[in-house]
Amino acid sequence: MTEALLSELSVPGRPTVVVPKPDLPAVKSDIPVSLLRTALPLPQVGEPEVVRHYTRVSRLNVSIDTTFYPLGSCTMKYNPKVNDAMASLPGFRNIHPLEPEALTQGAIQLTYELQRLLAAISGFDAVSLAPAAGAQGELSGLLMIRAAHEARGEGSRRRRVLIPDSAHGTNPATAAMVGYQVVALRSDARGNVDLAALRDLLDDDVAGLMITAPSTLGLFDEAMLEVTSLVHQAGGLVFGDGANLNALLGVARPRDFGLDVMHMNLHKTFTTPHGGGGPGSAAICATEALAPFLPTPVATRHTDGAFTLDEVRPASIGRLHAFHGHFGMLVRAYTYIRMVGSAGLREVSEAAVLNANYLRARLADAYRLPYDRSSMHEVVFAGLRADGASVEGAHVRTLDVAKRLLDYGFHAPTIYFPLIVPEAMMVEPTETETKATLDAFVDAMLAIAAEARRDPELLHAAPTTTPVGRLDEATAARNPILHW
Amino acid sequence: MSFVPLTEAERTEMLGTLGLADAGALFDVLPESIRFPAIDIGPALTEMEAVSQLEGLAARNTPLGSVPSFLGAGAYRHFIPSAVGAIMSRSEYGTSYTPYQPEVSQGTLQVMFEFQSLVCALTAMEVANASVYDGASALAEAALMAMRSTGRDRLVVSGAVHPHYRGVLDTYVGAKQPDITTSDVIVEDGVLVERGLIEALDEQTACCIVSQPTFFGEIRDLTPVVEAAHRVGALVVEVYNPTSLGILKPPGESGADIAVAEGQALGIPLSYGGPYVGLMSCRRELVRQLPGRIAGEARDAQGRRGFVLTLQAREQHIRREKATSNICTSQTWISLGVTAYLALLGPEGLRSVGNACHETARYAADRLAAIPGVAVVTPRPFFHEFAIRTLLSASELNRRLLERGIIGGFDLGPSYPHLADVSLLCCTELTSPAAVDALVESVRDVVRSSP
Amino acid sequence: MTRGTSVPDELRYTAEHEWARLDGDVVVVGITDFAQDQLGDVVFVQLPKPGARVEIGAEFGVIESVKSASDLFSPLSGEVIEVNTSLDEQPELVNDSPYDAGWMLRIRSESPAQLDTLMDSTAYRRHIGA
Numbered sequence A: 001m002t003e004a005l006l007s008e009l010s011v012p013g014r015p016t017v018v019v020p021k022p023d024l025p026a027v028k029s030d031i032p033v034s035l036l037r038t039a040l041p042l043p044q045v046g047e048p049e050v051v052r053h054y055t056r057v058s059r060l061n062v063s064i065d066t067t068f069y070p071l072g073s074c075t076m077k078y079n080p081k082v083n084d085a086m087a088s089l090p091g092f093r094n095i096h097p098l099e100p101e102a103l104t105q106g107a108i109q110l111t112y113e114l115q116r117l118l119a120a121i122s123g124f125d126a127v128s129l130a131p132a133a134g135a136q137g138e139l140s141g142l143l144m145i146r147a148a149h150e151a152r153g154e155g156s157r158r159r160r161v162l163i164p165d166s167a168h169g170t171n172p173a174t175a176a177m178v179g180y181q182v183v184a185l186r187s188d189a190r191g192n193v194d195l196a197a198l199r200d201l202l203d204d205d206v207a208g209l210m211i212t213a214p215s216t217l218g219l220f221d222e223a224m225l226e227v228t229s230l231v232h233q234a235g236g237l238v239f240g241d242g243a244n245l246n247a248l249l250g251v252a253r254p255r256d257f258g259l260d261v262m263h264m265n266l267h268k269t270f271t272t273p274h275g276g277g278g279p280g281s282a283a284i285c286a287t288e289a290l291a292p293f294l295p296t297p298v299a300t301r302h303t304d305g306a307f308t309l310d311e312v313r314p315a316s317i318g319r320l321h322a323f324h325g326h327f328g329m330l331v332r333a334y335t336y337i338r339m340v341g342s343a344g345l346r347e348v349s350e351a352a353v354l355n356a357n358y359l360r361a362r363l364a365d366a367y368r369l370p371y372d373r374s375s376m377h378e379v380v381f382a383g384l385r386a387d388g389a390s391v392e393g394a395h396v397r398t399l400d401v402a403k404r405l406l407d408y409g410f411h412a413p414t415i416y417f418p419l420i421v422p423e424a425m426m427v428e429p430t431e432t433e434t435k436a437t438l439d440a441f442v443d444a445m446l447a448i449a450a451e452a453r454r455d456p457e458l459l460h461a462a463p464t465t466t467p468v469g470r471l472d473e474a475t476a477a478r479n480p481i482l483h484w
Numbered sequence B: 001m002s003f004v005p006l007t008e009a010e011r012t013e014m015l016g017t018l019g020l021a022d023a024g025a026l027f028d029v030l031p032e033s034i035r036f037p038a039i040d041i042g043p044a045l046t047e048m049e050a051v052s053q054l055e056g057l058a059a060r061n062t063p064l065g066s067v068p069s070f071l072g073a074g075a076y077r078h079f080i081p082s083a084v085g086a087i088m089s090r091s092e093y094g095t096s097y098t099p100y101q102p103e104v105s106q107g108t109l110q111v112m113f114e115f116q117s118l119v120c121a122l123t124a125m126e127v128a129n130a131s132v133y134d135g136a137s138a139l140a141e142a143a144l145m146a147m148r149s150t151g152r153d154r155l156v157v158s159g160a161v162h163p164h165y166r167g168v169l170d171t172y173v174g175a176k177q178p179d180i181t182t183s184d185v186i187v188e189d190g191v192l193v194e195r196g197l198i199e200a201l202d203e204q205t206a207c208c209i210v211s212q213p214t215f216f217g218e219i220r221d222l223t224p225v226v227e228a229a230h231r232v233g234a235l236v237v238e239v240y241n242p243t244s245l246g247i248l249k250p251p252g253e254s255g256a257d258i259a260v261a262e263g264q265a266l267g268i269p270l271s272y273g274g275p276y277v278g279l280m281s282c283r284r285e286l287v288r289q290l291p292g293r294i295a296g297e298a299r300d301a302q303g304r305r306g307f308v309l310t311l312q313a314r315e316q317h318i319r320r321e322k323a324t325s326n327i328c329t330s331q332t333w334i335s336l337g338v339t340a341y342l343a344l345l346g347p348e349g350l351r352s353v354g355n356a357c358h359e360t361a362r363y364a365a366d367r368l369a370a371i372p373g374v375a376v377v378t379p380r381p382f383f384h385e386f387a388i389r390t391l392l393s394a395s396e397l398n399r400r401l402l403e404r405g406i407i408g409g410f411d412l413g414p415s416y417p418h419l420a421d422v423s424l425l426c427c428t429e430l431t432s433p434a435a436v437d438a439l440v441e442s443v444r445d446v447v448r449s450s451p
Numbered sequence C: 001m002t003r004g005t006s007v008p009d010e011l012r013y014t015a016e017h018e019w020a021r022l023d024g025d026v027v028v029v030g031i032t033d034f035a036q037d038q039l040g041d042v043v044f045v046q047l048p049k050p051g052a053r054v055e056i057g058a059e060f061g062v063i064e065s066v067k068s069a070s071d072l073f074s075p076l077s078g079e080v081i082e083v084n085t086s087l088d089e090q091p092e093l094v095n096d097s098p099y100d101a102g103w104m105l106r107i108r109s110e111s112p113a114q115l116d117t118l119m120d121s122t123a124y125r126r127h128i129g130a
Helices: A047-058 A081-087 A105-122 A134-151 A170-177 A195-201 A224-233 A327-363 A398-407 A435-454 A456-461 A473-478 B008-017 B023-027 B047-058 B082-088 B106-123 B135-150 B163-176 B223-231 B242-246 B284-289 B316-322 B332-369 B394-403 B433-449 C033-039 C112-117 C121-127
Strands: A126-128 A160-164 A181-185 A206-212 A237-242 A261-265 A282-286 A298-301 A307-310 A379-382 A424-427 B154-157 B179-182 B184-188 B191-195 B205-212 B235-240 B258-262 B278-282 B295-299 B305-309 B385-389 B422-426 C018-023 C026-031 C042-046 C059-065 C068-073 C078-083 C105-109
Touching: A047 B082, A047 B106, A047 B332, A081 A327, A081 B047, A105 A126, A105 A261, A105 A282, A105 A298, A105 A307, A105 A327, A105 B047, A126 A298, A134 A170, A134 A206, A134 A237, A134 A261, A134 A282, A134 B163, A160 A170, A160 A195, A170 A181, A170 A206, A170 B316, A181 A195, A195 A224, A206 A224, A224 A237, A327 A379, A327 A435, A327 B008, A327 B023, A327 B047, A398 A424, A398 A435, A398 A456, A435 A456, A435 B008, A473 B295, A473 C042, B082 B332, B106 B242, B106 B278, B106 B295, B106 B305, B106 B332, B135 B154, B135 B163, B135 B205, B135 B235, B135 B258, B135 B278, B135 B284, B154 B163, B163 B179, B205 B223, B223 B235, B235 B242, B242 B332, B278 B284, B316 C068, B332 B385, B332 B422, B332 B433, B394 B422, B394 B433, C018 C112, C105 C112
Parallel strands: A160 A181, A160 A206, A206 A237, A237 A261, B154 B179, B154 B205, B205 B235, B235 B258
Antiparallel strands: A126 A282, A261 A282, A298 A307, A379 A424, B184 B191, B258 B278, B295 B305, B385 B422, C018 C026, C026 C105, C042 C059, C059 C068, C078 C105
């Protein structure tokens, strides 16, 4: 089952959506012909066929609303429908970013209140909602660290940023964008930062450490407080990658780990839609010391009670977005957090962590666990256990398990990440799944492990029930066809 | 309101599987001193209560359309066909993620491929990515692309590029400490003129960044600047308005090497500034410097056509500190809206929008120019925005227009202190002649009554 | 390591898995069979232009497979006199024929003695655990 391309549905002369000619006296165009376009090669499909086309195309996806989607490090939890309904209220949807602030007090108040809610959840003193996505949150954080060192006169000396080898690729890519030299920090046998390696690397040329808590291994660092304190003793600052915050709501405030600045992904923990890969949405949180460097704008409240978006912040790292960031996503995150409330925070993370550990326990006999300790909100396996994998001449890899899961009607976990776990399979169930769903997933994973011993060809040939089979990515990259 | 479906009995059974008595023990690894803090974020609201709260906040805003408005400056109120929203609301699109498993993500991947194809067609460029955050970050990424591909570190930027975009450029490239030269925009003989752009180009210049139409709405012949830039081996980055490409010559035909734009005008609601979508397209030889996700065509073993994320070795998840950018997400869901909009309108529809915007803006400018004390300072031809100067500051003019129930234009003062008496007005197909008439009467009234 | 990995005796090797072969007064450079096997399907090879200088131990290019990218390191210093332009269209030659059609650079070495600092086939076999 595949679907034609839009261009293949085009028929010259097909009526399309047009807007009326303005009811104005006719005037001759004053644009020189040399500046006008001649051809406009857009398809001509017409509304009925366009709607049918994109409805059919949508059905080639699995999604949270159709399928269990345990994609590790992505927090694929249920997105409440009310979020979208609220973002579509005309008072939010149809307001212009440059309207006089007197006309957008509700929007600025929402931004201000969301900043305060996130500050309370994270323990930080100040928050900006300017970042468009997690990676821009990271960019903000590193620029703030750089600005803080410059303000202390140590900017030119502190040139290195330490990043654990388990980190997401955005961490080193961000540090490089900010002009830092990236130094990989080893993890130890328990999945913690290797403290000896950290001590060796810490010097007065270190600007800071980027740390994900819990880590991408789904583990909480057993010496977290010591790690951040060592960095501080060396004059460095600690950036927290909050991608995995779903493990910590109401359980701990990341600020209390000794972090100086941290981003959070609103599209993960706070249920704004993942949208097939975006838009993301992020907050950047800072201690009082780093707050002056936050990106603009920051919503504030005047003594007379009026709300304003503060753009005039002399020490700020500056602007990240043409306007104020992803406001439509802020409405969704705010709606969700208000429904969770104080009492609901811990329930979210306890269930997320319970679900991950339940899967861990039930799959441990069939899939290898690289670290012998309990998980946080996600569990990383290192492929099938040897007795399931090493059928001579028919080696079954994590990729094959993932593809076979698609045939069983599940989305696959994140695979081959983190890079330090061979054959990695990163499973994040989230808190919004029933036990019945988790059990069905376990049954599928165990059935696949049995198939790997009995009939590995089934796995190598998978998937067979999806719209297309495995696609030849090598040829696609060698001879890229990037448009019709 | 809880979205956690586990029952107490299930919870107990699952904890039993783990040999635990209570869920708190799952967190023993966290230092006790910081575990389970008291956090007050207010009571948990039911959906009904939350809706009431949110409706209250929304009611404190004034949506465009409820009053006449002439704001543009990078975010535009256009007509959005109902089918755009209907297509975007398919949750197969909204609640899936990055297509890491292409076999079950062909919906997203095909939309990405179609989006790239439409952006290429619109801009007459050879390759496009599947979007970046917004027009401003697209510009910043284009500058970084140009610096990488030329090995040069000097940027020449037109002062007639959106000032907020230039702000984001500063944030992004600041760490690389490039030498940025920005041309001046001044009023001379009653019109806005730009000085010092071509003169600033030299053989260390990575790229020249221009806007078409300019931030002030003017449509220019880009030939002289394109030729001058190419003569010294610099790339040309063109910031365009996608609505204008219904009628104007596309960047690929103007000689631009990289074309970037804010895609919001193509079917995306204003939403107080975001989420929007940055469009990026370029010449084929620059494709490996292009940041962000790219979908490509592929075949399966049976020869069926499908789509995959391709050229991934450019990206942060593979190349880490040597990636083209740190960007991870794309604005896929928003680019679906753009894709649906362009699919619905086709060439005739987009042309109808472009012409309606242009004609209405000309009508408004002609009427305003006829008022004593008001000058249209954007040189003609312009597309759908133009700047006016009066004897009042733009902020004062706007204040008095608002008293008369009209949202005026964008006050240029904060971005261009020497243009504090100039405001930038915008008309689209949704600007009715009656709204223009109301504006004209109010401006006449305000200007007459001012000292 | 994979059975049957080829490590020709007449070549010299770097720890980063490049090979070098003296051919008259020039040195031909590529990556080893072991390296191509580890990378998987090669999709792109970025090489310097003829006339460029390369330095021993320094990066001279990048090789990409579908899901990886690796820097290429020069086994010796000198001037690039020719690059294998066939790899533009057919990067898979690196997989199919790493020591022959998949070669990458021809370098005029100012100091062919640098080759003696590289591993011989016995040392390289040990290096890759063969």
